[in-house]
Amino acid sequence: MGIFNFNSSPETDDPKTPVSTEARASEPVPATAVEMTPPPVDPPRAILPTQPPVPAPATTHDPIDSDPLKTLELKPKLIEALSTVYDPEIPVNIYEMGLIYDVDVNADGLVGIRMTLTSPACPAAQSIPVEVEAKAKAVPGVSDAWVDVVWEPTWDMSKMSEAAKLQLGLL
Numbered sequence: 001m002g003i004f005n006f007n008s009s010p011e012t013d014d015p016k017t018p019v020s021t022e023a024r025a026s027e028p029v030p031a032t033a034v035e036m037t038p039p040p041v042d043p044p045r046a047i048l049p050t051q052p053p054v055p056a057p058a059t060t061h062d063p064i065d066s067d068p069l070k071t072l073e074l075k076p077k078l079i080e081a082l083s084t085v086y087d088p089e090i091p092v093n094i095y096e097m098g099l100i101y102d103v104d105v106n107a108d109g110l111v112g113i114r115m116t117l118t119s120p121a122c123p124a125a126q127s128i129p130v131e132v133e134a135k136a137k138a139v140p141g142v143s144d145a146w147v148d149v150v151w152e153p154t155w156d157m158s159k160m161s162e163a164a165k166l167q168l169g170l171l
Contacts, residue, residue, distance in 0.1 A: 074105045074141050081135040082113070087124055092167055094128065098159025101150065109143035111136050116155045125149075 082103070083095045094100060094115070102114040113132060117125055129147045136145035157170065165171045 071105045071107055074109065074111070074139065075103055077139050078103050078105065078111060078113075078136055078142070081139050082132060085128065085131050085135055087118070087122070087128060089123070090118075090168075092160075092164040094132070096161045096164035096167075098161065098164070099128075099155060100132075101153075105142075109141050111139075111142050111145040113145065113147045114150055115147060116150055116153075118155055120151065 079095060079100075082100055083093045085094045086092070087094060087097070087099075090097065097118070099117060100113065100115045102112075104112040104114075113136060115129065115132060117128065122128075129149050133145050133147045136142060136147075157165070160168075160170075162171065
């Protein structure tokens, strides 16, 4: 076995006295030794969407009894309402700008709107989604509405309508 010099020995305080690994291994652990345990780790947090998804209707009636015409009737009214929302820096409404990706309406009047902004650093990022939700909820026949701001697909000028491009002088 090898002999190690740890600069002192438990048997003697003479730093020159070698101590074998066998002697060190057989020594009892002092009662004052503290067991080292890693600090507790917080569990990873789930990344939640900014708004809850549109829930399934909580109705007791048969879904077949729902009126599919309500969906066809509400969607154009919602698009009309959303067309009144403007980014303060752009003289084109957000619908023509191509910022509204999807408007889902179920027969019970629940509305889910998936939209984006021109950039994550948009100065109106806090106010536009709130205004969109308020405009959607104000449409007669809408029971509730949610707005989900997404960044994929990334917005670019190709998503703008021809009318918006014309109004901004891009055509």
